[in-house]
Amino acid sequence: MTPTNVISSQDRLVLFGLGLFETLLISESGPLFSDLHWNRMKKGASFLNLKFPDQSEWTRLIQEFIRLNPASFPFALRITLSGGSPGTDLPAQLFFNVRPLPYRPEQYLRGIKLHLLSAPRNEHSPLVSIKSTNYLENLLAKETAVRYGADEGIWLNTKGYLCEGTMSNLFFIKDNKLFTPSLASGCLPGTRRYTILELADILNIPTEEGLYTVEELLASDELFVTNALMGLMPVCCVNDVSFTVSPPAAKDSLLRRLESAYKQKMSGYP
Template identity: 65%
Template sequence: MIPCETLLSHDRLVLFGFGVFETLLITEEGALFVDLHWQRMNIGADLLSLQLPEKTEWLSRIQEFIKQSLSPLPYALRITLSGGAPLANLPSKLFFHERSIPYTPEQYSQGIRLHILPTLRNEHSPLVSIKSTNYLENILAKETAKLQGADEGVWLNTKGYIAEGTMSNLFFIKNETLFTPSLASGCLPGTRRHLILSLARSLQIPTQEGLYPLSDLFLADEIFMTNALMGIMPVCQIDDISFPITPKSKTKALDLAYKTLINKHITTY
């Protein structure tokens, strides 16, 4: 990893997990959809009363990091804004960390397995709307899913409605309509969630955002998950219930449109 500034022990990021982060997909074209990531990080910074650099400076620092990186493309770049230490006049700092993409070609062709988590997502928490560095709940939930032989876990909220994956947004298709939990469910306003909804409308696929019971998910024709690194990931199984992965499907059509959008994408810097 390229050296960065030292994280001091009294920074609130160290003491309390106080901060926000974004994970960008870095390709040969550079960082993808940076505007969406900056906007969400800015919202999180405002909620936590942190000072985020202006977009031009933020983008410049990302670009400089990418230029120095020796990682093979594509890779994931995490950008963290620390909480600083106001009482010690320690400002917030940006930190960069790169890692490989964790998803495999087999997962895209065969689909992933989901596990319905026994714990619930608190849709009333202010943290569900931002990418908080206080991420232990997500990690523990992901480990719970793995122990059940699944690739990802799915949270229900306190009212029993579908919310999201531990590190992804959830979509399902029924009767040619695309459904996804609304933000009121407690799901994160994902960057790819935003893009997929826009792409579906451009393809004239009806979309609905709402509060859906688990039974709706089990009756779906197709299910897929999204995040910045996975793009569109088909789901083949939820616990003991299987779902077909077919070449001619709405999921495939959306995936093709998403890849076309990436190919046309021009970074703002």
């Protein structure tokens, strides 16, 4: 499977938005956490019955693309797997796209603002478990949050429990314990969500995955969101409720301890 820049008008990605994507953070060391991204796309490809390269071929294709398309580090590499067209014997295609990182250093110092979205996330949809290219709902929800002066929107599910951000997973800290909505809430199994829970276990930070209310979120001591490009992003405000954002390396902040461990883990790649 060779990446291409040309897509057929018969491809189901064009006709129906049928496909998958992963966005990898590329540093001087190479693609970070590519194994987690490969595993998630592989599961999605199996779910959609799409042909997908094995991990060694995936890694080779990424490294070859980076070599032939130099860019300033760090940057984002989006990998899209199209749906192809079984009716015309058109196989699934891979597409690679590069873009700069959208997050600014000052955001990690002061935190970002979240807006609680009024439209719910459907936790029963089969799409919540895969990274689908059918992303219009996310884009519209993000635009709604921006109109309210926020940087990111947070979905509740149809039962009113916290779910996820439009482009991120949600974490909050209360009484030195880390909480995050469980996959049963309808949130995407994020690569950095997995990594943060793994790091918390290493640091002996108690964790809990469950179904939580807005009231529990607003009563938290610290909160942050995660995705592949932002890593851990502190939150300073949810709607009109403000939260203290600890300074970097603050020893009494679980958020900053996790941030430090995450940076150390990134420095160890590949």
